[in-house]
Every structure is written in C-alpha cells, then in structure tokens.
Amino acid sequence: MSAEPGRTRLLDALDRRAEQGRPAAFWLRDDDVVEPTDALHRFLNLAASHAIPVTLAVIPEETGIALEAYLAGREGVTVALHGWSHRNYAPATEKKQELGPHRPEALVLSELASGYSKLSALYPDLMLPMLVPPWNRIAPSLRTRLGSIGIECLSVFGPEKDRGIAELNTHVDVMDWHGTRGGRPQDVLFGEIAGRVETMGEGAAMGLLTHHLVHDEAVEHFLEALFSLTAGHPGCRWMSASDLLPSV
Ligand SMILES: [Zn+2]
Known part of the structure; x- marks a missing residue:
C-alpha cells in the first residue's frame, strides 16, 4: 500500500479525468480579507506562481483603499462579499452566525447591501455577485431575498443543494479548526479532494477553502504540494469563480 494513499487516489482520479478528456474544475476561496498583510502577500504569490486564480472573501465594514491599492494590477483575483462586519450575533449556546435569524431580516439585508455597494465601488472589475x-x-429565509440586493450566488461549505439561490461552494477546508487550529494532514486533504473529484456531477467544481491569516507551515507546504501536483495536470483545471458562477 502506498505511504500516501490520498495523494495516489487524487492522481488516479485526475489521470482518469485526463483520459476521458474532461478535466475537473477546481477553484480557490480565501476568507476574512480586510487589508494587505505579509500573510496575504505570501498566499497570493504562492497561488500566482502556479497561475491559480483566487476569490477573496472580503469583510466590507473595515476594508478600504489600502487593500484596493494592493490588489490593483494583480492578475487572477476576484472579490466576493463576506458578510458586513463578521460579528457573531448568536448566543454562546449556538454556532457563530452573523447572518442568522437573531436580528430582523431587513436590518441584515441593509447591511449586506451596504457592503455589496462598498465593495462594488472599490472593485468595479473584480466584484462577483456572490x-x-x-x-x-x-438564515434559510434570507437566501431567497438576496436577489433583491443584487446577489446572485451563495458560497458556503459542503455539497451544493437547491436551497433558493444558486451555490458555488467549497468542499475541502485546509484548517483543523477544532483540533490543532493549524493545517490538517496533507494526505487526508489529498484524499478529500480526490473524493470530491470522484463524486461531483457534470458542471460541478471542487472548491478549496483557505484562511490566509491563520495558515501555518503545514498549510503552506500542503498548498505548494497541491498546486505543484495539479496546476499542470491535464485532468485538472483551476478556474476563476467568475467562469464557474451558476447561471441564474
Ligand atoms: Zn470568515
């Protein structure tokens, strides 16, 4: 048995896709972006060195021209709306939520509308309706109301479902949030990516979720290994979210 079963399984899955002439679409979403930092710079340079497009989920409340100036002229970056403030309004007994049922829908929607218009003004060419x-x-009831503020697509974690608005999701998270709070084991991640490639339907994509601010060495090594393995593979195609957005 291979010492790296996940890596072997991923390579097999991609080889099959190459033989079938239908490369698997991959996309990369990085969350919690507010301002330029060394961590963001390292992360974007790593992706760019393999020509991998990145969607940055930007928190609008505190962001501004520093990030806009930093991103100007960078290739392969798109921007998505990441709530308004990233504040938690759920009680301590519940999982954290900014957009849950804890506040009036009209208030939540107006904050999202402010965020979307702020980011659209900062990034007229990079902003996705996501x-x-x-x-x-x-909150489930908010999903169907997002169209009223111009949002056409949601991106959450897990398989896409028909829940009132188009979804382009992430499926593999590099972070071990509940254990070490560092990067998850590389071969486990390879195996999960292989699993998504093996099971996803026609027209679907494999979404990788990262959080550049908390990446440790394990994550950086994993990303380097994944990008090296996949970027030039004929069974894989890293794509911009702008080319994957479900038609609405
Ligand atoms: Zn976040």
Whole structure:
C-alpha cells in the first residue's frame, strides 16, 4: 500500500479525468480579507506562481483603499462579499452566525447591501455577485431575498443543494479548526479532494477553502504540494469563480 494513499487516489482520479478528456474544475476561496498583510502577500504569490486564480472573501465594514491599492494590477483575483462586519450575533449556546435569524431580516439585508455597494465601488472589475456568509451559515429565509440586493450566488461549505439561490461552494477546508487550529494532514486533504473529484456531477467544481491569516507551515507546504501536483495536470483545471458562477 502506498505511504500516501490520498495523494495516489487524487492522481488516479485526475489521470482518469485526463483520459476521458474532461478535466475537473477546481477553484480557490480565501476568507476574512480586510487589508494587505505579509500573510496575504505570501498566499497570493504562492497561488500566482502556479497561475491559480483566487476569490477573496472580503469583510466590507473595515476594508478600504489600502487593500484596493494592493490588489490593483494583480492578475487572477476576484472579490466576493463576506458578510458586513463578521460579528457573531448568536448566543454562546449556538454556532457563530452573523447572518442568522437573531436580528430582523431587513436590518441584515441593509447591511449586506451596504457592503455589496462598498465593495462594488472599490472593485468595479473584480466584484462577483456572490455572498460568502461568515462561518458559512445564513438564515434559510434570507437566501431567497438576496436577489433583491443584487446577489446572485451563495458560497458556503459542503455539497451544493437547491436551497433558493444558486451555490458555488467549497468542499475541502485546509484548517483543523477544532483540533490543532493549524493545517490538517496533507494526505487526508489529498484524499478529500480526490473524493470530491470522484463524486461531483457534470458542471460541478471542487472548491478549496483557505484562511490566509491563520495558515501555518503545514498549510503552506500542503498548498505548494497541491498546486505543484495539479496546476499542470491535464485532468485538472483551476478556474476563476467568475467562469464557474451558476447561471441564474
Ligand atoms: Zn470568515
């Protein structure tokens, strides 16, 4: 048995896709972006060195021209709306949510509308009509109302479902949030990516979720290994979310 079963399984899955002439679409979403930092710079340079497009989920309340100036002229970056403030309004007994049922819908929607117009003004060429709910959670009743503020697509975590608005989701998270709070084991991640490639339907994509501010060495090594393995593979195609957005 291979010492790296996950890596072997991923390579097999991609080889099959190459033989079938239908490369698997991959996309990369990085969350909690507010301002330029060394961590963001390292992360974007790593992706760019493999020509991998990145969607940055930007928290609008505190962001501004510093990030806009930093991103100007960078290739392969798109921007999505990451809530308004990334504040938690759920009680301590519940999972964290900014966009949950804890506040009036009209208030939540007006904050999202402010955020979307702020980011659209900062990034007229990079902005996607996509909402990334903080902690990947949103009140079900809000989903159908997002169209009223111009949001056409939601990006959460897990398989896409028919839940009132188009979804382009992430499926593999590099972070071990509940254990070490560092990067998850590389071969486990390879195996999960392989699993998504093996099971996803026609027209679907494999979404990788990252959080550049908390990446440790394990995550950086994993990303380098994944990008090296996949970027030039004929069975894989890293794509911009702008080319994957479900038609609405
Ligand atoms: Zn977040």
